Amino acid sequence: MVVLGGGVGGVVTATALRKKLPETHRVVIVDREPDHLFAPSLLWLIIGKRTARQITRPLDRLGRRGIEVIRGHIDQIAPESRRVRIVEHGGARDLEADHLVVSLGAELAPETIPGLAEAGHNFYTLAGAESLRDALAEFDGGEIVVLTATPAYKCPAAPYEAAMLILDHCRKRGIGAATRVDLYAAEPGPMGVTGPEVSARVRRMVEDSGVAFHPEHQVTRVDGPAKRIIFANEATAGFDLLAYVPPHRAPRVVREAGLVGDSGWVPVDPGTLQTRFPGVYAIGDVVGIPLKMGKPLPKAGVFAEGQAGVVAHNIARAIIGKGEPTRFDGHGGCFIETGGGKAGFGGGDFYAEPVPRITLHRPSRRWHAAKVLFEQGWLRRRI
Numbered sequence: 356m357v358v359l360g361g362g363v364g365g366v367v368t369a370t371a372l373r374k375k376l377p378e379t380h381r382v383v384i385v386d387r388e389p390d391h392l393f394a395p396s397l398l399w400l401i402i403g404k405r406t407a408r409q410i411t412r413p414l415d416r417l418g419r420r421g422i423e424v425i426r427g428h429i430d431q432i433a434p435e436s437r438r439v440r441i442v443e444h445g446g447a448r449d450l451e452a453d454h455l456v457v458s459l460g461a462e463l464a465p466e467t468i469p470g471l472a473e474a475g476h477n478f479y480t481l482a483g484a485e486s487l488r489d490a491l492a493e494f495d496g497g498e499i500v501v502l503t504a505t506p507a508y509k510c511p512a513a514p515y516e517a518a519m520l521i522l523d524h525c526r527k528r529g530i531g532a533a534t535r536v537d538l539y540a541a542e543p544g545p546m547g548v549t550g551p552e553v554s555a556r557v558r559r560m561v562e563d564s565g566v567a568f569h570p571e572h573q574v575t576r577v578d579g580p581a582k583r584i585i586f587a588n589e590a591t592a593g594f595d596l597l598a599y600v601p602p603h604r605a606p607r608v609v610r611e612a613g614l615v616g617d618s619g620w621v622p623v624d625p626g627t628l629q630t631r632f633p634g635v636y637a638i639g640d641v642v643g644i645p646l647k648m649g650k651p652l653p654k655a656g657v658f659a660e661g662q663a664g665v666v667a668h669n670i671a672r673a674i675i676g677k678g679e680p681t682r683f684d685g686h687g688g689c690f691i692e693t694g695g696g697k698a699g700f701g702g703g704d705f706y707a708e709p710v711p712r713i714t715l716h717r718p719s720r721r722w723h724a725a726k727v728l729f730e731q732g733w734l735r736r737r738i
């Protein structure tokens with residue numbers, strides 16, 4: 356079994372396969388990074404509540420559970436033969452899998468918007484979140500802009516949470532009165548896939564927190580020296596500090612393998628996560644699953660985790676013949692950190708037709724505590 360990617364989907368798949376299969380079957384996981392990152396906690400890192408050490412774990416730890424960990428850059432995938440070329444320090448090697456699971460996430464492409472990478476902090480990466488934390492620590496008031504560079508990105512709540520947490524953090528530092536936080540979004544509203552009612556309620560949460568929200572502002576370029584953002588609708592916005600969510604695309608190696616479809620992401624059976632190639636599965640952020648309501652299933656760890664469980668179960672079943680086949684049912688939810696030690700929670704059935712059936716819970720200390728518990732459990736048990 357070869358699992359590509361040591362993020363959420365990859366770690367859960369490899370661990371579940373290892374538990375289910377006898378030792379005679381090899382389970383291999385490949386990632387170019389030495390560490391697994393618990394991305395939801397980047398939002399706490401930005402405001403100084405977590406360090407990189409606290410939210411990462413060495414992938415090598417999986418070796419203790421009998422999983423072979425290869426650190427290397429996945430350079431080629433041949434899905435017909437399930438062969439993978441991995442470039443490591445010492446050279447290249449090829450792996451041939453009986454079952455191949457692609458969980459390579461989304462590639463971030465800030466360079467596709469002129470001036471963006473030079474002018475702002477990409478808080479969707481560990482390095483960018485750390486640079487934003489350092490800039491915020493030195494910030495002594497002025498205009499902070501949180502920007503989504505395209506309407507679709509992983510964790511649809513994250514930029515909204517980031518804006519609320521940043522404003523709360525500035526208030527706690529005593530510079531709230533001298534600080535303004537504006538959120539310019541390419542999309543028409545927060546978490547659009549949840550439908551107009553839930554989206555409007557999340558928007559109210561954001562605006563009630565004091566963040567000024569500007570929907571449907573598609574950035575075209577950023578003038579770094581002038582500290583100005585230029586939008587497609589000809590509006591412009593100035594900033595002293597810019598935090599952004601970059602454009603996403605399928606990783607190069609996945610695109611070059613011919614795995615992606617018209618949406619730019621990997622098409623799969625929404626229940627089994629099988630690609631059109633026998634024995635090749637794709638899960639998590641790299642897949643594009645269209646929903647009846649016209650938008651794709653959001654990219655989120657909760658779905659990568661659920662899909663990983665289904666794929667591992669079905670592969671193990673195909674090998675050892677135990678149990679019934681299962682299907683991913685589209686259920687999931689996410690916390691929405693609002694600042695002040697509170698969070699909301701939105702979740703439900705995203706495969707429901709004609710629109711996802713989502714319940715939104717109001718911000719409370721309980722949901723914030725639940726997120727902390729979830730984080731601690733993940734970092735202790737998952738890896």
Ligand SMILES: Cc1cc2nc3c(=O)[nH]c(=O)nc-3n(C[C@H](O)[C@H](O)[C@H](O)COP(=O)(O)OP(=O)(O)OC[C@H]3O[C@@H](n4cnc5c(N)ncnc54)[C@H](O)[C@@H]3O)c2cc1C
Binds near residue numbers: 359398459641
């Ligand atoms: C700030 C932030 C907050 C978030 N909050 C939440 C949340 O609250 N709830 C939630 O459900 N989701 C959240 N998410 C989203 C969640 O982190 C992702 O949806 C999830 O990680 C997707 O899992 P994945 O396995 O598909 O991809 P990833 O976890 O991104 O893993 C992909 C892995 O593939 C590796 N890789 C890629 N290309 C190559 C290559 N060529 N060679 C070798 N290795 C490669 C990468 O190094 C990476 O380790 C958040 C994300 C961010 C950025």
